[in-house]
Amino acid sequence: MTTIEERTTPKAGYKVVGSRPIRHDGVDKVTGRAQYGADINLPGTLHGKILRSPHGHARIVSIDTSKAEALPDVKAVVTGADVPIVQDMMIDFGETMGNARLLAENCLAQEKTLYKGHAVAAVAALNPHVAEEALDLIEVEYEPLPVILNALDAMRDDAPLLHDAMTTRSIAERFTRGDDTGVHSNVASHLQFKRGDLDEGFAKADVVVEREFTTSTVHQGYIEPHTSTARWDPDGHVTIWTSTQGAFGIRGQAAAILGVPEGKVTVIPMEIGGGFGAKTYVHVDPVAALLSRKSGQPVKVTMSRTEVFEASGPTSATT
Structure with missing residues (x-):
C-alpha cells in the first residue's frame, strides 16, 4: 500500500522538488482580498449597458438616441459614429494577429450588424436600472439581410x-x-x-478513408464575464481596469480603436476568473472608454452571461 507523505520542506538535496510551495495569490483569494475586474469602484463611476442587435445580419438604416439622452440620470450615449476611423492594419491579438478595423467594428457596429448580439449602442447612467431603461428608448431601424449559418x-x-x-x-x-x-x-x-x-x-496507401468532419461552435465558458472600468482623464490619458490575459495586447488594441497613442493608455489587469485564451482581445474596454470620454466620469461595463455567449468566444463551427 502506497502512503502519501505531506512535505512542507524540500526533499533532502533539493530546493523545490518534494516541497509544497504556497500559491502567491492563494491567501488573497481565500480571504476575499483579491480584486477582480468588477470589484473596481472609482468615485463617481457610472454604469454602462450595451444595446445589441436582434438580427443575425442587418444593415443599420438609422439610430435615434435622443429619447435615451433625455432620460434623467443618463450621462452619455455612444454609437459606432463615436468610434474614430480605424486604419485597416494588423495588430497584436495576444496569441495571434488581427485586423484593427474589424476589431473596432466588433466593439460597436458601423454600417451593419454581423451577428445576433452585435453591439449597436451603449449608455452610461447613474445606476444600471436607468441604463437598461435608456437602452429601450434607443430607436434603431434595421434592414435585415440574408444570414449564413455555415x-x-x-x-x-x-x-x-x-x-x-x-x-x-x-x-x-x-x-x-x-x-x-x-x-x-x-x-x-x-x-x-x-x-x-x-x-x-x-x-x-493501403486504405483510404473519406469522411466529412464537423465541429460545433465552442465557448470556453469561463466563470467571470468580460468586465472593464475606464477613466478618460482631461489630459487625454485613458486608464482601463479589466479582466485580461494580456495587458499589453489590450493596450495596443484599445489605443488603435480609440485613436490615441499607446503611451496615453494604461491597462491595469485585475485578478481573472477564467479566460482560456478568450481574454486576449478587447470587447467592452473601448466602449467603456468612449462612454467615459463623453460623460467625463469613470464608466464600468460588465457583460451578462447571455452577452458573453452571444458576443464573445473565438471558435466558430467548422466543416
Whole structure:
C-alpha cells in the first residue's frame, strides 16, 4: 500500500522538488482580498449597458438616441459614429494577429450588424436600472439581410458578403498580411500548408478513408464575464481596469480603436476568473472608454452571461 507523505520542506538535496510551495495569490483569494475586474469602484463611476442587435445580419438604416439622452440620470450615449476611423492594419491579438478595423467594428457596429448580439449602442447612467431603461428608448431601424449559418455556404461565390469591402489575402507565412488577391469574398485570408505529393500518397496507401468532419461552435465558458472600468482623464490619458490575459495586447488594441497613442493608455489587469485564451482581445474596454470620454466620469461595463455567449468566444463551427 502506497502512503502519501505531506512535505512542507524540500526533499533532502533539493530546493523545490518534494516541497509544497504556497500559491502567491492563494491567501488573497481565500480571504476575499483579491480584486477582480468588477470589484473596481472609482468615485463617481457610472454604469454602462450595451444595446445589441436582434438580427443575425442587418444593415443599420438609422439610430435615434435622443429619447435615451433625455432620460434623467443618463450621462452619455455612444454609437459606432463615436468610434474614430480605424486604419485597416494588423495588430497584436495576444496569441495571434488581427485586423484593427474589424476589431473596432466588433466593439460597436458601423454600417451593419454581423451577428445576433452585435453591439449597436451603449449608455452610461447613474445606476444600471436607468441604463437598461435608456437602452429601450434607443430607436434603431434595421434592414435585415440574408444570414449564413455555415462556412461552406459562406465560401460560395454567390454568398452574401459580411464585409462588403473585404478581399481575400493569400498568406505564405503566419503573422504576415499576405498578398491581396482582389477577390471580394467572406474568406479573409488563405494559408495553405504543403508537404509531399498528395496524389502519390493516396495512390500508395493501403486504405483510404473519406469522411466529412464537423465541429460545433465552442465557448470556453469561463466563470467571470468580460468586465472593464475606464477613466478618460482631461489630459487625454485613458486608464482601463479589466479582466485580461494580456495587458499589453489590450493596450495596443484599445489605443488603435480609440485613436490615441499607446503611451496615453494604461491597462491595469485585475485578478481573472477564467479566460482560456478568450481574454486576449478587447470587447467592452473601448466602449467603456468612449462612454467615459463623453460623460467625463469613470464608466464600468460588465457583460451578462447571455452577452458573453452571444458576443464573445473565438471558435466558430467548422466543416
